[in-house]
Amino acid sequence: MAVLSEHVDEGPHDIGALLNNLRIPSNFAQHETLEDKDTIVQLDAWKANAFSALEDLRRLLGNKLDESQKSDLIYTCAVFQGDGDWTSEDMRALSSGKRSMYATHCEMTEVPSTEILELEGEPSLFLLEEVLAKHIKPIFQTNPHPMLNAETGRKLPRTAGGYAAAQDAYEGQVWKEHPGVGNVLLWCVQRIDVRACILASAHAELHRCRPKRTNACGTLSCPR
């Protein structure tokens, strides 16, 4: 488990290291039923220091990020949106960018809406695809839904592996070892621009259907 206590005294100055430290420990998935006191203390310590780590991250984000870093940033910070034992009102506000009161950390000081997830503005469809393909899909692909083709995302004509497979899907659910992955998925879907999605879909269909070696307009050489 990444413990952030050392980060308070001598915080990492590298965005990648901070993002790694902010990954939610998998034990949070069983937080409600945990009985081991040491683990509970470790998780509480992680959460107590994660807010400072988000603040450090916010301070470091003045530099321009490439697409890969942006997708890592979204995956790391969107887990703090929504519900979960690993997040709090303050962490939600700092990671989202919504104008809010930091009740416990900033003595009720209003902060401007320029926080982490909103620093780059609305994410493009390309960036959302990058987050889903790079971070979300590999997690769910280990336990694909028995009625879906994991490669194409299309519905299967019948349950893969037969009737019992529906029960097998409840075993070895690796995605539950990634607390907050559902929050990231929801955050991404809520930001899909349906018009951009229709255009991208039509473009992909056009490329799929047209004969090879011709352009979208159907000619071999398209005047520009």
Added chain:
Amino acid sequence: MTLLDDFEARYKLLGIQVVNAVLEHAPLPLLNRTGISELILAV
């Protein structure tokens, strides 16, 4: 769909939120073509 069909209520609830967002933000022809709309209606 994995979230929506899970046996734990907290994941099922999150799945409902995701499906709501999908219905609002994904093109309907895409949902029909991939059969996802059929799966959602079967839940």
